[in-house]
Amino acid sequence: MSLIQQLINGLAQGSVYALIAVGYTMVYGIIRLINFAHADIYMMGAFIGYFAVTVFHVPFLPALLLAMIGCAILGMTIEKIAYKPLRKSPRIVLLITAMAMSLILEHGMATVVVGPNPRPFPELFKINIIHLGPVQINNVQIINLSVAIILVLILQYIVYKTKTGKAMRATSYDMEAAQLMGININNIVSITFAIGSSLAGAAGVLVGMMYPRIDPYMGMMPGLKAFIAAVLGGIGVLPGAMFGGILIGLCETFTKAYLSTKLSDAIVFSLLIIILIFKPAGLLGKPTREKV
Amino acid sequence: MKQHFRKTLIGFGIAVIGYILLSVLINSKMLNDFYIRILMMIGINIILATALNLVIGFTGQLVLGFAGFMSVGAYMSAVLTMKLHMPFIPALVLGGAMASVFGLLVGVPTLRLKGDYLAITTLGFGEIIRVLIVNIDYLGGPRGLPAIPKYTTYTWVYIICVLSVLVIYYIIHSSHGRAMISVREDEIASESMGINTTYAKISAFIVAAFFAGIAGGLYGHFLMFIDPKSFDWLKSFEIVTFVVAGGMGSLTGSILSAGALTLLPEILRLFGFSKYRMLMYAILLLILMLFRPQGLMGSKELSLKVFKNLGFKKAGGEK
Numbered sequence: 001m002s003l004i005q006q007l008i009n010g011l012a013q014g015s016v017y018a019l020i021a022v023g024y025t026m027v028y029g030i031i032r033l034i035n036f037a038h039a040d041i042y043m044m045g046a047f048i049g050y051f052a053v054t055v056f057h058v059p060f061l062p063a064l065l066l067a068m069i070g071c072a073i074l075g076m077t078i079e080k081i082a083y084k085p086l087r088k089s090p091r092i093v094l095l096i097t098a099m100a101m102s103l104i105l106e107h108g109m110a111t112v113v114v115g116p117n118p119r120p121f122p123e124l125f126k127i128n129i130i131h132l133g134p135v136q137i138n139n140v141q142i143i144n145l146s147v148a149i150i151l152v153l154i155l156q157y158i159v160y161k162t163k164t165g166k167a168m169r170a171t172s173y174d175m176e177a178a179q180l181m182g183i184n185i186n187n188i189v190s191i192t193f194a195i196g197s198s199l200a201g202a203a204g205v206l207v208g209m210m211y212p213r214i215d216p217y218m219g220m221m222p223g224l225k226a227f228i229a230a231v232l233g234g235i236g237v238l239p240g241a242m243f244g245g246i247l248i249g250l251c252e253t254f255t256k257a258y259l260s261t262k263l264s265d266a267i268v269f270s271l272l273i274i275i276l277i278f279k280p281a282g283l284l285g286k287p288t289r290e291k292v
Numbered sequence: 293m294k295q296h297f298r299k300t301l302i303g304f305g306i307a308v309i310g311y312i313l314l315s316v317l318i319n320s321k322m323l324n325d326f327y328i329r330i331l332m333m334i335g336i337n338i339i340l341a342t343a344l345n346l347v348i349g350f351t352g353q354l355v356l357g358f359a360g361f362m363s364v365g366a367y368m369s370a371v372l373t374m375k376l377h378m379p380f381i382p383a384l385v386l387g388g389a390m391a392s393v394f395g396l397l398v399g400v401p402t403l404r405l406k407g408d409y410l411a412i413t414t415l416g417f418g419e420i421i422r423v424l425i426v427n428i429d430y431l432g433g434p435r436g437l438p439a440i441p442k443y444t445t446y447t448w449v450y451i452i453c454v455l456s457v458l459v460i461y462y463i464i465h466s467s468h469g470r471a472m473i474s475v476r477e478d479e480i481a482s483e484s485m486g487i488n489t490t491y492a493k494i495s496a497f498i499v500a501a502f503f504a505g506i507a508g509g510l511y512g513h514f515l516m517f518i519d520p521k522s523f524d525w526l527k528s529f530e531i532v533t534f535v536v537a538g539g540m541g542s543l544t545g546s547i548l549s550a551g552a553l554t555l556l557p558e559i560l561r562l563f564g565f566s567k568y569r570m571l572m573y574a575i576l577l578l579i580l581m582l583f584r585p586q587g588l589m590g591s592k593e594l595s596l597k598v599f600k601n602l603g604f605k606k607a608g609g610e611k
Contacts, residue, residue, distance in 0.1 A: 034408060082578060089585040091408075092354055096536050097581045099529055103574035111568050224419075224525075231412050266423035269416040276413055277401050 004135050006257050007250070012141040012210065014249020015148035019203040020226035021233070021241040022155065023196030029172040029236035030192045032091060036098040037078055039223020040105035041197045045071045045204025046121070046214045047114065053122045060124045064147070067205045068198035075197025076190050084186070102219075109216035118215035121208035144206045151202055152242060158195065159238060168192055172236065221265075225252070228272045234285025243284060296465055300458065307454045311447075318446065328446055332514055334554045335449035336507050339456045341534035341546040343503035346460055348532065349540035349591075350469065351496040352476030353403065354411040357418020358504055358531050360398075363523035364421060365391040365505025366512035367431055370440045373513070380443040384452075384509040391505025392498045394421070399497040403490065418528055425520045436519025437512075444514035452510065456503050461543060463499060472496050476541075537580055538588050545589030552588075553577075 020042055027035045048070040052063040082097045110116040128139045159165040170178040171188045179185050207222070208214050229248040233240025251271060255264040275283065314331070317323050323331070340362065347355050369387030372378040378386075402413045426434045463469050471492040474482035483489050512518045530553075538549030556576065560569040580588075 028408075032408075034411070082582070085582055086585055090540075092348070092532075092536055092540070093581055093585045095354075095411075096533055097578055099533070100574045100578040100581065104571060104578065107568075107571040107574060111571055228412070228416070231409070235408070262427050263423065266420050266427075269420045269423075272416050273402070273413050273420075276405060276409055280405055280409060 002134050006253050008135065008137055008141065010250035010253035011246065012144055012249075013253055014246035015145055016203050016207055016210075016245075017222065017226045017229050017249050018242040018245025019148055019151065019199045019206070020222060021229040021245040022152070022238065023200045024227050024230040025233070025235055025238060025241035026168075026192050026196045028230070029238075030168065030175075030189055031083065031087065031094075033083060033094045033098060034227070035196075036095070036223075037082075037101040037105060038196070038200055039219035039226070040102045041071050041075055041078075041219075042200040042204045042207075042223065042226075043109070043214075043216060043219035044074055044105065045201025046208045046218065047109065047204075048201065049205035049208055050119065050121055050214060053124065060143075063124070064202055064205050067201040071201025071204075072194035072198040075193040075200075079190060079193040084189075106216050106219070114216065116216060118213045121212040121214050123212065124209055140209050144210060147202065147206060151199060155195065155199070155238070164188075164191060225268060228268065231282055232272055232275055234282025237282070237284050237286075240282055240284035244282070296462070300461075303458065303461075304454075307450075311450055314446070314450070330555065330558055332444065332446055332449045334551050335446075335453040336510050336514070337531075337534060337550040337554050338453050338547050339503055339507040339510070340531045341538065341550040342457050342460050342543055343500040343507070344531050345535045345538075345540065345543065345546045346463065346472070347496050347500045348535050349542065349546075350464055350476060351472040351493055353493055353497070354407060355497070355500075356411045356415040356525065356528050356532060357398075357421075358414075358500075359523040359525070359527035360418030360421040361391040361394060361501040361504035362508035362511065362527070363425060363518070363520065364394050364508065366508030366518050366523070367425060367437070368505070369509030370437050370512045370518060371431070373441055373443065374437070374439070380448075380513065384506050387509040388502040388505035391508065392502040395498045395501025396494065399494045399501075403493045403497065415525055415528070418523075418525060422520045422523060432519070434520060436517060436521075438517050440512050440516045440518065442513060442516050444510050449510055449514075452506060456506070457543065457547065460499070460503075464543070468492065468495060473541075533577065536587055537577065539586060539590045539592070541591040542587070542589040542593055544594035545587055545592075548594070549588055 020038065023038050023041070024035060027033055027038065045067040049063045049067040052058050052066045058066070078101055082101050083094060086094050086097060125139055125143065130137050130139065130142075157165075159168060167178070167183045167188050168191065170181065170183060171185060171192075175185060178188075204214075207218075225248055226245060229244035230241045231244070232247060233242070233244030235241075248268060252264055252268055255267045259267065279285075318328060340358070344355070344358050347353050365384075365387035367387075368390040369383040372383035372386055373380060398414065398417045402410060402417070405413055425431055431437060464473075471482070471487045471489075472495075474485070474487055475489050475492050479489055508523075534550045534553055535546055537553060538545030538547070553573075557569045557573055560566075560572050565572055
């Protein structure tokens with residue numbers, strides 16, 4: 001396969017990682033928490049999409065919207081139940097509750113709701129392969145890429161052009177000062193979780209269309225990689241997360257194509273460690289000075 | 293030092309009495325194989341929890357890839373006993389040594405990082421070790437290593453468990469331990485007091501990796517089968533959970549929570565929640581963290597003083 005072909009596959013994969021990574025980075029930016037349950041919100045998004053299509057027979061766009069709304073509500077609920085009471089505790093405690101929340105979602109789905117077996121995601125579009133010279137693109141890849149780009153543009157607009165976005169940026173810069181300026185911190189944290197989770201939900205539906213098998217444990221590996229993408233780009237920095245997601249997607253497809261399928265995970269992790277050692281705040285992150 | 297010596301003697305006394313009690317129970321068939329297995333698992337988890345507590349609780353460095361070191365020790369000692377026919381204990385010690393070499397290799401570049409970044413890099417290293425083992429055919433690759441001789445007995449688990457807790461107790465109460473605690477409290481301040489913080493962090497890391505390797509060796513020779521999957525990041529997280537739930541910086545807390553959290557799924561299984569036990573486990577963990585974020589013991593230690601105080605109060609009451 002040609003180089004350009006791999007580039008396109010990597011972009012399609014990377015755009016999904018980018019959508020998940022944005023959620024990690026937004027939550028981290030605002031309450032300094034590595035939200036391990038985020039990967040499972042992405043899984044829930046895939047399942048909400050699945051049920052919307054199989055039970056209610058809705059087409060693609062309403063299914064995507066339903067998944068996004070469902071995940072936004074789920075994300076806000078998780079924040080209210082599990083993270084808000086612990087906002088003043090040491091961060092490792094939050095990390096443990098996030099992990100417990102992730103286990104609850106996974107095992108709750110696997111034992112109570114849908115069962116552990118993988119299910120086929122319904123075909124929303126007939127797959128058409130478009131030939132552009134030596135390069136093949138299928139229409140699902142095009143849809144995924146364009147949905148991801150549209151969502152990221154909407155996110156950019158919300159964060160950089162609206163009042164809420166300004167409040168979010170202020171809160172992530174300095175929570176206490178933002179509170180003193182009359183920003184309702186609790187609302188802003190809720191909104192952040194809602195936006196991040198809805199993007200993960202959208203990613204769930206998109207991945208369901210690309211790799212049509214979904215199961216309650218599907219979030220683990222993409223979640224970890226999206227998280228690495230967020231760190232790689234500089235955690236807490238929005239463009240960094242998108243850039244990191246694309247980079248990880250490309251890196252993964254290229255190592256799979258040209259180096260080794262089995263070692264691709266190890267190579268992705270090594271890339272992270274090498275970058276962190278030389279640029280500890282991530283690629284686009286600003287280094288912080290120590291104050292005494 | 294004298295005070296520690298007395299405490300050690302008391303601890304040793306309790307340990308010997310505990311061992312005699314345990315062997316009486318086992319020899320009189322009061323405890324069947326199922327319970328012995330759980331007790332051995334608890335012992336192994338106590339070693340892991342106290343070792344990680346040295347890094348997380350006392351030195352204040354958040355390390356997430358701890359199961360990686362466990363897998364190094366498990367594979368090293370299993371290869372030594374299976375393929376080179378070495379006796380058990382030297383193989384265990386060499387497994388621990390190999391794990392601490394890995395600890396040094398991982399620690400030197402990563403311990404410069406702080407907080408969450410350190411957590412992520414160590415998590416990454418744990419995964420790299422796992423993926424590498426999957427790709428080494430000599431170690432069985434993804435299929436794992438079967439038919440490891442069953443050398444781990446409850447006596448060995450007990451002795452090694454007591455020894456490792458003792459060693460960590462002595463480290464914490466030595467000048468090295470005070471250096472580690474000062475790094476946790478304030479790295480910059482302790483550096484300006486002339487403490488070599490890098491040395492303190494890396495030495496804590498190496499000691500912890502050593503005990504993780506030993507625990508891994510015990511684990512392998514106990515289950516008679518190891519595969520890379522049993523040392524993934526969920527296992528690492530389980531160990532972190534023991535430390536945080538018991539209270540960071542409390543050795544007795546780690547011991548209690550490693551015991552309780554290992555027992556919990558088995559108890560749930562006994563009560564017929566077999567299918568839902570991971571779900572229940574996660575829910576109970578969430579509740580524990582929400583209502584007691586500092587962990588079971590906080591940073592306090594359970595000691596005989598509690599009983600002494602009770603005794604005095606009673607004596608006072610009788611007056």
